[in-house]
Structures are given as C-alpha cells and as structure tokens.
Amino acid sequence: MGILFVDNPGWFFRIKKFTLAARMVKFMDIPFNKPHFTGKEALYIAESAINGKIAGNGPFTRKCHAYFENKYGIKKALLTTSCSDALEMAALLLNIGPGDEVIIPSFTFVSTANAFALRGARIVFADSSAENPNIDAQAIESLITPNTRAIVVVHYGGIACNMDVIMALANHYNIPVVEDAAQGMDALYRDKPLGSIGIMGALSFHETKNITCGEGGLLMINDKSLIQKAEIAWEKGTNRAAFIRGDVKKYEWVALGSSYLPNELTAAFLYGQLENAENVFTDRAGVFKSYYEALQPLAQKGRIGLPVVPDYAKPNGHLFYITTANTGERNNLLSYLQDRGVNAVFHYLALHNSPFYQKKHDGRRLLQAERYTDTLLRLPFYYGLQQTEIEYIANILNEFYDNK
Numbered sequence: 001m002g003i004l005f006v007d008n009p010g011w012f013f014r015i016k017k018f019t020l021a022a023r024m025v026k027f028m029d030i031p032f033n034k035p036h037f038t039g040k041e042a043l044y045i046a047e048s049a050i051n052g053k054i055a056g057n058g059p060f061t062r063k064c065h066a067y068f069e070n071k072y073g074i075k076k077a078l079l080t081t082s083c084s085d086a087l088e089m090a091a092l093l094l095n096i097g098p099g100d101e102v103i104i105p106s107f108t109f110v111s112t113a114n115a116f117a118l119r120g121a122r123i124v125f126a127d128s129s130a131e132n133p134n135i136d137a138q139a140i141e142s143l144i145t146p147n148t149r150a151i152v153v154v155h156y157g158g159i160a161c162n163m164d165v166i167m168a169l170a171n172h173y174n175i176p177v178v179e180d181a182a183q184g185m186d187a188l189y190r191d192k193p194l195g196s197i198g199i200m201g202a203l204s205f206h207e208t209k210n211i212t213c214g215e216g217g218l219l220m221i222n223d224k225s226l227i228q229k230a231e232i233a234w235e236k237g238t239n240r241a242a243f244i245r246g247d248v249k250k251y252e253w254v255a256l257g258s259s260y261l262p263n264e265l266t267a268a269f270l271y272g273q274l275e276n277a278e279n280v281f282t283d284r285a286g287v288f289k290s291y292y293e294a295l296q297p298l299a300q301k302g303r304i305g306l307p308v309v310p311d312y313a314k315p316n317g318h319l320f321y322i323t324t325a326n327t328g329e330r331n332n333l334l335s336y337l338q339d340r341g342v343n344a345v346f347h348y349l350a351l352h353n354s355p356f357y358q359k360k361h362d363g364r365r366l367l368q369a370e371r372y373t374d375t376l377l378r379l380p381f382y383y384g385l386q387q388t389e390i391e392y393i394a395n396i397l398n399e400f401y402d403n404k
C-alpha cells in the first residue's frame with residue numbers, strides 16, 4: 001500500500017471523482033442475457049426422477065405438447081432437443097434431397113440453412129428487407145425456379161415477416177413455407193402465433209430465449225397429413241409413439257428418423273417455465289418499449305436506426321437492436337459499452353459470405369443482409385432488466401454520440 005500526497009486539493013477531488021467513476025463502472029455489470037427461474041423447474045425435475053420417468057415422451061413432454069396445442073390451436077406440437085433439430089425434422093418431413101433448392105434469408109443463424117443443406121439441398125439466399133432484418137418478401141419471387149421445394153422465413157427478434165405476401169406467393173407456386181420462429185414464441189402475425197402459419201414452424205428454448213430449458217425446441221406441425229410421419233421421424237423412425245398410446249402392439253422401424261425428442265428432465269424444466277410465460281411476455285414487452293422510448297431521440301437525430309415493427313406484427317420482447325452508420329462505429333460503440341459494464345453483442349454474419357457457403361453461393365450481393373451484418377448491435381435484454389439499467393445504457397449511447 002502506498003500513500004499519495006496531494007498538495008493541490010483540486011487534484012484530490014479529481015482523483016476522488018475518477019475513483020468514484022471507476023467504481024460505478026465496476027459496479028454496473030449488465031450481462032447480455034440472464035436466464036430466469038420460476039422455482040418450479042427443480043420441483044418438476046424431482047417429480048420426474050421420483051416417478052422413474054426420465055427418458056423422452058413421458059408425462060411432462062405430453063403436458064408441454066398440450067400447452068402449445070391448446071394455446072396456439074395448432075394441429076400437433078413435438079418437443080425437440082433444439083430448434084436446429086426441429087428444422088432438421090422439417091427438412092426430412094418435406095423429403096428435401098439433392099437437386100432441390102430452398103430459399104432462405106442470408107441474415108440468420110446457421111441452423112436455418114444447415115437443416116436443409118444437410119439433406120443435400122442447394123441453399124438460395126434471399127436478402128433482408130430495408131426496414132428490418134426479416135426476409136424481403138418482394139425479393140422471393142425472382143428466386144423461385146422449378147426446383148424450389150421450400151421457402152424458409154425467419155421472424156427476426158420475434159417480429160413477424162410479411163406472411164400474407166409470402167403465403168400468397170407460396171400458395172401460387174405450391175411451395176411449402178417453413179417458419180423459423182426460434183426467437184418468436186408468443187409473438188403474433190396479426191392474430192396468429194408465429195410458427196402456426198406455414199406448413200411447419202420451429203421454436204427454440206435455448207438459454208438465450210424468452211422461455212428456456214437450456215437447450216430445447218419445438219416443431220409445430222400445421223398440416224394434418226404430416227402428423228404421423230412427424231411422430232415417426234421424432235422417435236428414431238419407429239412407431240413407438242403409437243405403441244405408447246396403445247395403438248399398436250409392438251414398435252418397429254417404419255421410416256427414416258432420428259432421436260429428436262428431449263428427455264423428461266428437460267421437458268419438466270420447460271413446463272416449470274411455461275407456467276410463467278405470461279409474466280415473462282409482459283415484462284419483456286415493457287423492456288422493449290422502454291428501450292424504444294429512451295433511444296427514440298437519438299434515432300430522430302439520425303444517429304442510430306431502431307427496429308421497425310410493422311402494423312401486422314406483435315413482437316414478444318425477445319431482443320432489442322440498433323443499427324449504426326458503419327462497422328467501425330458499431331465496434332467502437334461495443335467497446336465503449338463494454339468499458340462501462342454493458343455487455344452488448346452483435347450477430348448474425350450473413351451466410352452467403354460464410355466460409356462454408358461463399359463458394360456455393362451464386363455471387364449475388366445481398367446488400368441489406370450485409371448491412372445488418374456490419375452495423376447491427378444487440379443491447380442487454382432479459383426478464384427483470386430494470387428501468388434504471390435501461391436509462392444507464394441509453395445515457396451511455398447518448399454520451400458516445402455526443403462525443404463523436
């Protein structure tokens with residue numbers, strides 16, 4: 001320990017102020033994401049263990065299925081080990097194979113494209129719209145060829161894509177639409193839950209999502225003719241689900257499939273979360289609104305871009321993003337926030353420029369997808385994020401742009 005002699009009292013106060021500011025920064029440590037717990041998760045897991053039901057397709061799995069089927073009015077819900085798996089199931093159920101083309105937005109997570117690439121399809125990447133990162137509905141038609149077997153839409157941040165336009169086009173060309181609603185649980189397109197509009201939809205319950213079980217997903221099957229096939233694919237290509245219901249006396253290998261179903265411990269955890277879904281939805285919608293209001297003045301000055309929520313979309317408060325003028329500014333802002341205890345992040349990296357797909361892509365520039373890749377920044381967002389924390393973050397953003 002040392003002693004600092006300060007002759008000039010002005011210096012003393014400056015040092016003190018600096019120390020206080022440093023303490024404040026250290027004190028403020030706002031994570032990007034914080035999963036919440038209701039307390040019921042552990043109880044239900046214990047119940048599964050005590051009852052000796054810990055493999056998949058048990059009582060909690062069925063409760064979760066019933067929850068979504070009743071709440072969304074969908075034909076069939078199947079829990080999966082992830083949204084990636086739900087999308088892989090969708091590709092399998094649509095019999096996607098080599099020579100087929102699938103239209104997918106470039107600005108998305110790898111799983112959206114991987115699911116179809118794994119079956120040998122050629123991925124035809126579409127651009128995002130200028131108003132938000134969702135697929136540009138107007139850009140789809142020119143990508144359709146006689147080989148197009150599916151259109152996959154991603155409801156970015158739980159903000160619905162323009163489904164009337166997309167479904168009309170898809171129906172005209174008789175092409176199924178799969179909705180990647182990984183971020184979209186409880187968000188609506190008009191009055192319809194995301195994932196319930198296309199032939200199939202997929203949700204994610206990854207740790208970063210509004211409702212979570214660590215890793216998990218859900219496949220919504222909206223076409224009756226696919227239900228039996230889906231149950232079989234889900235249970236490793238066997239008719240075990242029918243056997244468990246008592247519909248058949250033995251189960252056997254009847255089609256292609258895999259182990260897409262999660263164990264009961266995961267389903268029990270998820271069920272504990274689902275019971276709190278309304279609170280989560282209300283709280284997160286409040287966080288979204290607070291961010292929007294706090295940052296609107298900066299957007300009005302033209303310094304940042306804010307999410308555009310079209311009239312037809314009712315989002316679920318999944319995330320909040322801003323866009324900056326360019327990559328340099330985005331990266332400087334990320335460091336500026338980080339230095340002040342705010343953990344912001346960026347994503348996605350447009351897939352048409354990815355190391356894996358770049359050479360397979362047809363060379364078209366996708367300007368909006370590239371712009372979001374370069375300029376989008378996600379702010380901390382979780383259930384329980386306080387108004388004071390949102391104000392603190394908004395102040396830092398204002399300070400950053402005032403100093404520019």
Ligand SMILES: Cc1ncc(COP(=O)(O)O)c(C=O)c1O
Pocket residue numbers: 082083084085108109111112154180182183203204205206215216217
């Ligand atoms: C748009 C999108 N699709 C799919 C996934 C994959 O979800 P999971 O981690 O549940 O497999 C994610 C992950 O965040 C995603 O953002």
